[in-house]
Amino acid sequence: MKKTAAFLSAPLALVAAPALPQSPYEIVEATTQSDWRPIAPDNLLVMTLGGGEQVFIELAPDFAPVHVENIRRLARAHWFDGIAVVRVQDNYVVQWGDPTEEKALPEGIEAAPPAEYERDAGEDWDFAPVTSGGYAFNSGYVNGWPVGRGTRIGENPAPPMETAGSLAWLVHCYGMVGVGRGDNPDTGTGAELYTVIGHAPRHLDRNIALAGRIVEGIENLSSLPRGTGPLGFYETEEERTPIASIRLASELPVAERPHFEVMRTDTETFRSYVDARANRSGWFIRPAGAVDVCNVNLPIRRAQ
Amino acid sequence: MKKTAAFLSAPLALVAAPALPQSPYEIVEATTQSDWRPIAPDNLLVMTLGGGEQVFIELAPDFAPVHVENIRRLARAHWFDGIAVVRVQDNYVVQWGDPTEEKALPEGIEAAPPAEYERDAGEDWDFAPVTSGGYAFNSGYVNGWPVGRGTRIGENPAPPMETAGSLAWLVHCYGMVGVGRGDNPDTGTGAELYTVIGHAPRHLDRNIALAGRIVEGIENLSSLPRGTGPLGFYETEEERTPIASIRLASELPVAERPHFEVMRTDTETFRSYVDARANRSGWFIRPAGAVDVCNVNLPIRRAQ
Numbered sequence: 001m002k003k004t005a006a007f008l009s010a011p012l013a014l015v016a017a018p019a020l021p022q023s024p025y026e027i028v029e030a031t032t033q034s035d036w037r038p039i040a041p042d043n044l045l046v047m048t049l050g051g052g053e054q055v056f057i058e059l060a061p062d063f064a065p066v067h068v069e070n071i072r073r074l075a076r077a078h079w080f081d082g083i084a085v086v087r088v089q090d091n092y093v094v095q096w097g098d099p100t101e102e103k104a105l106p107e108g109i110e111a112a113p114p115a116e117y118e119r120d121a122g123e124d125w126d127f128a129p130v131t132s133g134g135y136a137f138n139s140g141y142v143n144g145w146p147v148g149r150g151t152r153i154g155e156n157p158a159p160p161m162e163t164a165g166s167l168a169w170l171v172h173c174y175g176m177v178g179v180g181r182g183d184n185p186d187t188g189t190g191a192e193l194y195t196v197i198g199h200a201p202r203h204l205d206r207n208i209a210l211a212g213r214i215v216e217g218i219e220n221l222s223s224l225p226r227g228t229g230p231l232g233f234y235e236t237e238e239e240r241t242p243i244a245s246i247r248l249a250s251e252l253p254v255a256e257r258p259h260f261e262v263m264r265t266d267t268e269t270f271r272s273y274v275d276a277r278a279n280r281s282g283w284f285i286r287p288a289g290a291v292d293v294c295n296v297n298l299p300i301r302r303a304q
Numbered sequence: 305m306k307k308t309a310a311f312l313s314a315p316l317a318l319v320a321a322p323a324l325p326q327s328p329y330e331i332v333e334a335t336t337q338s339d340w341r342p343i344a345p346d347n348l349l350v351m352t353l354g355g356g357e358q359v360f361i362e363l364a365p366d367f368a369p370v371h372v373e374n375i376r377r378l379a380r381a382h383w384f385d386g387i388a389v390v391r392v393q394d395n396y397v398v399q400w401g402d403p404t405e406e407k408a409l410p411e412g413i414e415a416a417p418p419a420e421y422e423r424d425a426g427e428d429w430d431f432a433p434v435t436s437g438g439y440a441f442n443s444g445y446v447n448g449w450p451v452g453r454g455t456r457i458g459e460n461p462a463p464p465m466e467t468a469g470s471l472a473w474l475v476h477c478y479g480m481v482g483v484g485r486g487d488n489p490d491t492g493t494g495a496e497l498y499t500v501i502g503h504a505p506r507h508l509d510r511n512i513a514l515a516g517r518i519v520e521g522i523e524n525l526s527s528l529p530r531g532t533g534p535l536g537f538y539e540t541e542e543e544r545t546p547i548a549s550i551r552l553a554s555e556l557p558v559a560e561r562p563h564f565e566v567m568r569t570d571t572e573t574f575r576s577y578v579d580a581r582a583n584r585s586g587w588f589i590r591p592a593g594a595v596d597v598c599n600v601n602l603p604i605r606r607a608q
Contacts, residue, residue, distance in 0.1 A: 090523045091478045117590075133437050135592050174395045174503045184589050199478045199503050199599060203584055203592045219394045219530040226523040280507055285488050286421075288439050288507045295503060 024276045027269065028299050035269045036261040037144060038303060039215065041250035043068075045075060046258065047217075049085075050242035055217035056258060057177055060145060063170050064116035064211040067179050070109050070190035071211060072248060077106035079191070080246035085224060089232025091198030094221040095180060096243055097191060105191060113187050117206045118169035121149065125168070126266035130274055131293045135202040139171055139293035141265035145213075146171045146293050148205055170210035173200050173294035177212040197222040200294040215260050215300045259303035273299070328580045331573065332603050339573045340565040341448060342607060343519065345554035347372075349379060350562065351521075353389075354546035359521035360562060361481055364449060367474050368420035368515040371483050374413050374494035375515060376552060381410035383495070384550035389528060393536025395502030398525040399484060400547060401495060409495060417491050421510045422473035425453065429472070430570035434578055435597045439506040443475055443597035445569035449517075450475045450597050452509055474514035477504050477598035481516040501526040504598040519564050519604045563607035577603070 022030070045057040061068040074080055083103070087095035105111075121127070127147065129140040136148030151165030170176065177195045181188035187209055195214055214221075229235040249257045263270060277296055279287040326334070349361040365372040378384055387407070391399035409415075425431070431451065433444040440452030455469030474480065481499045485492035491513055499518055518525075533539040553561045567574060581600055583591040 088527075090526055131438065134435065134594055134596060183587060199596075201599065202596065203581070203588070203599065205592070206590045207588050222394055223392075223527050223529055225527055277507070283487060284507070284511050286510045288509070290437075290439055292438060292503075292506065295505065295507065 021279060021281055022272070022276055023280070023282065024273055024297075027273045027276055028263070031263070031269055033304070035264055035267055036301075037264050039260045039262060041252075041257055042072070042248060043212075044215075044249035044258065044260065045071070045212070045246055046249055046252070047080075047246045048244045049220060050244055052244075053217065053220040055220055056215050056260065057212050058215050058260070058262070059212040060170060060210065062143070063119060063145070064113075064179070064209045066110055066113040067116055067188070067190050067209045067211045070113065071179075071193075073106060073108050074191060075246050075248045076251060078245065079103070079106050080243060082242070082244075084240040084242050085221065085234075086240060087194075087231065087233045088197075088221075088224045088226050090226045092196070092201060092232065093194040094197050094224065095192065095194040097180065097193070099237065099240060103191075105189060109189055109191075111189060112185075113189065113209070115185070115187050116209045116211075117187075118167045120166055121168040127168075128265050128270060128274070130291060130296060135171070135205055136169075137165060141270070141293075141296070141298065142168065144262040144265050144298065146173050146176070146296070146298075148202075148293075169206050171200065171293060172196050172202050172204045172210065173213075174198070175214040175218050176210050177214060178204070179209040179211055181208055195221060200292075202294075215262075216302075261301055261303050263299040265298070325583060325585060326576070326580055327584070327586065328577055328601075331577045331580055332567070335567070335573055337608070339568055339571055340605075341568050343564045343566060345556075345561055346376070346552060347516075348519075348553035348562070348564065349375070349516070349550055350553055350556070351384075351550045352548045353524060354548055356548075357521065357524040359524055360519050360564065361516050362519050362564070362566070363516040364474060364514065366447070367423060367449070368483070368513045370414055370417040371420055371492070371494050371513050371515045374417065375483075375497075377410060377412050378494060379550050379552045380555060382549065383407070383410050384547060386546070386548075388544040388546050389525065389538075390531075390544060391498075391535065391537045392501075392525075392528045392530050394530045396500070396505060396536065397498040398501050398528065399496065399498040401484065401497070403541065403544060407495075409493060413493055413495075415493060416489075417493065417513070419489070419491050420513045420515075421491075422471045424470055425472040431472075432569050432574060432578070434595060434600060439475070439509055440473075441469060445574070445597075445600070445602070446472065448566040448569050448602065450477050450480070450600070450602075452506075452597075473510050475504065475597060476500050476506050476508045476514065477517075478502070479518040479522050480514050481518060482508070483513040483515050485512055499525060504596075506598075519566075520606075565605055565607050567603040569602070 039058050043059040047055040059068045083098045085096045125142050129138045131139040137150045139148045147168050148171045179188035180192035227234040234240050278291040343362050347363040351359040363372045387402045389400045429446050433442045435443040441454045443452045451472050452475045483492035484496035531538040538544050582595040
């Protein structure tokens with residue numbers, strides 16, 4: 001028996017065992033086009049690193065509209081071209097920005113965006129709960145985004161959240177993209193961004209603006225050498241990975257635009273998928289019976 | 305203001321604000337020797353990669369005694385020397401073993417260890433609860449190890465766990481080290497090991513034997529190029545990182561032994577530390593009020 005291939009692989013026997021629940025893979029395999037929503041070209045960033053590797057980022061204007069508009073303007077002005085990855089902290093974040101911190105921002109950038117750390121939950125939102133408790137009253141998915149729900153709090157220390165409340169916020173799952181900021185009330189302009197490359201640092205939720213997520217190519221950032229300075233900052237220019245360009249897909253020639261689709265989260269298919277993620281079979285002998293919002297691994301694919 | 309330095313750094317103003325609660329860093333700074341326990345040389349593995357980089361692993365004989373004894377025997381027989389990292393799957397695991405899968409195991413290896421996936425919780429255990437619900441009734445720390453608690457379950461799908469019950473098991477936090485296995489009832493011999501390099505895959509808890517954790521040097525594994533084959537396996541020999549040797553610290557000359565200490569988890573200091581991790585101040589404007597067991601970031605240091 002090849003142990004390497006067996007560890008966590010889908011058991012072949014499942015094919016002949018119709019009584020077993022479907023695996024997450026089988027559910028994805030059986031989706032139809034209506035189970036997916038496209039990512040609009042104006043919500044898709046194409047980041048090209050110095051060596052030509054690409055990273056694709058979906059923006060989240062429903063959650064951080066001013067920050068997202070800043071990021072779009074920076075991309076349209078080609079402001080990101082020539083900046084660099086400045087920080088890689090193991091089990092935490094990769095961060096990119098202007099190493100000199102002196103590059104002038106283009107015209108039209110909102111220098112002090114509002115604190116888009118949480119928002120009122122829309123009454124018509126189709127919130128699919130996944131996880132109870134922990135860092136929020138509950139956490140789940142809205143329109144393909146991982147979201148926490150809770151009440152407004154201001155105390156320190158924070159009280160436990162007792163109701164779902166009226167607030168919603170993006171949560172810091174692996175691959176989410178946020179806007180670096182200084183001390184409060186600075187919320188960051190969007191010129192310095194980071195992504196999560198470790199266990200979800202959910203203590204950052206509602207403390208900093210999340211503005212998107214990586215949909216493909218995160219391995220080109222997560223496998224970079226860790227910085228040796230405090231907080232994983234690189235200490236020399238040689239260590240930094242240059243960023244050749246960041247473009248909005250909507251600015252690329254139509255024929256060159258990449259197209260991605262996110263599994264819809266307001267469907268029966270998604271509920272089955274979450275249930276299958278919580279109750280793995282085959283190789284697994286004790287299904288967990290639950291799944292963390294950041295372990296859902298929402299399917300995202302190139303458009304068919 | 306240098307934004308790069310400010311993002312998540314400890315605010316200098318805290319020093320002059322005694323009314324604020326202590327930060328996690330300040331609590332660690334104020335520890336005394338009695339807040340730490342040493343790692344015994346017989347529970348410490350020193351892995352040296354082909355390029356000389358080192359990774360240090362603490363073994364967990366209280367949770368997986370037969371698997372740990374196998375791993376010790378493999379190390380003493382120098383069996384690991386010359387094997388390789390065979391798999392790097394982003395946001396999941398790094399796995400190392402014998403790429404040929406034909407290397408004979410040394411004498412004395414238990415070929416079919418028991419399923420050391422959970423154990424009876426000791427009545428005298430000093431369990432420090434951290435997280436409620438989710439993948440266990442609750443999760444916390446015992447003697448410096450991240451542990452889930454719950455009742456015995458066998459059903460599929462699993463029912464929610466309603467009491468802490470009598471069982472305890474190591475949980476799959478970032479950096480934990482487990483024993484690759486094939487299909488049940490195979491539990492793996494210890495000749496193939498993996499470590500977590502992403503969001504805690506807690507659906508693996510109680511499905512596979514955890515036998516330790518990395519205490520230093522994980523960045524030498526987590527920053528390796530991701531494998532391009534299915535499940536992140538490397539497809540060619542050239543992609544693999546060779547492992548020069550894995551030694552028990554107890555087999556090294558006394559003068560060459562590394563010495564590590566783990567923060568004790570049965571102390572008031574640890575409870576303060578967890579509370580501080582749950583209620584961050586300074587740069588943070590909304591403390592979470594809770595902390596996930598895998599976000600505790602238990603302090604581990606070189607012995608003073």
